[in-house]
Amino acid sequence: MLRIHFTELDLARTRLAAAPDPLWELASSLHRFQTRRGRWAYAQWHRAAVPRLRERELGGIVRRLLIPACPRASYFPDFLTPREGSEGLDAGLDAVLATPRQRVLRELSRVEPVGVDQPSLLRLADAEERGMLVKALRAYHEAVIEPYSECMQDLIDGERVVRARALLEGGIDGLLRSFAPEMRWRPPVLELVHHVSDRSVHLRGRGLLLIPSYFCWHNPVTVAHAELPQVLVYPLQHPRPHEPRSREDSPTLRALLGSTRAVMLAGCAVGATSSELARTTGMSPGSVSFHTRALRDAGLILSRRHKGSALHSLTPLGAALLRRNAALPARSPTAVSGFSERVASYPAPTSAGTGSPTPLP
Incomplete structure (x- = not known):
């Protein structure tokens, strides 16, 4: 179990992200290729992603570079999901490129190699190899993440509506309690019940950024290093798929x-x-x-x-239907009226698992 300790200042600095974090989504989507768990939620994406990677000749890069660097395991490198990712893809990739070499070496040395040897993985600490990694991350994002940006945003908009209500009715205490049962709020500690590590993180005034994620599945994820800016990435609720009907009298x-x-x-x-x-x-x-x-x-x-x-x-489908009929603006609302990204003004890693990996092109 992971325990996150808050001070009063941390509660004042707790925020809920308004948009997907492209690098967390990228990392989590790579994990979806490494297991069949949760496949029902990503079936449409997977059916489109595999041929798209093949068409762009990215399948080998995903297998030999991206998955080894970002395995679905109890640890993957923090430098691949920098805080700057919340500012957009370009800012996040610039931060990946600018990460000090020694930190990259230190984090990659903790990774259990998947499909490559350790020396090959450690070469990503070198500037030229890191540049290739960043180009590969950008190409992968453009191929299989960017086409789903509106769908992801629609789900996040709906999620913020739900969390905004919890905040407005119960303050920050109500917001943190609304994440049960996956998380338990026992003031001043937020417990991640099924987290793979048994440790405590003391925020010490840094606050916490809550990031709803489309590709995160089942268990919330955090950065591994306790001294980095702290985020909590948690899975969005996906609508259950329905069997298609071809009859006109559906x-x-x-x-x-x-x-x-x-x-x-x-x-x-x-x-x-x-x-x-x-x-x-x-x-x-x-x-x-x-x-x-x-x-x-x-x-x-x-x-x-x-x-x-x-x-x-x-759902994304419901939002798209309303937009098409002009019942919503071009971008659906990110929250109920008056809800700020900063929730403070109101009163008061992934998990390793089993499952067969997905064949890539």
């Missing part, structure tokens, strides 16, 4: 037709509980439950428990 499509559900779908854009939707539409709780089930079964909303009620938010 009961799901037929059930979605009508203005009532359009109003309810728009209401979910800023997050809404079943009782709030009932008040907005004037329908009974039973009718709301019927309609939200249809929206959920169609993959348009996500629902989760919130203080004894169901809290509904949009």
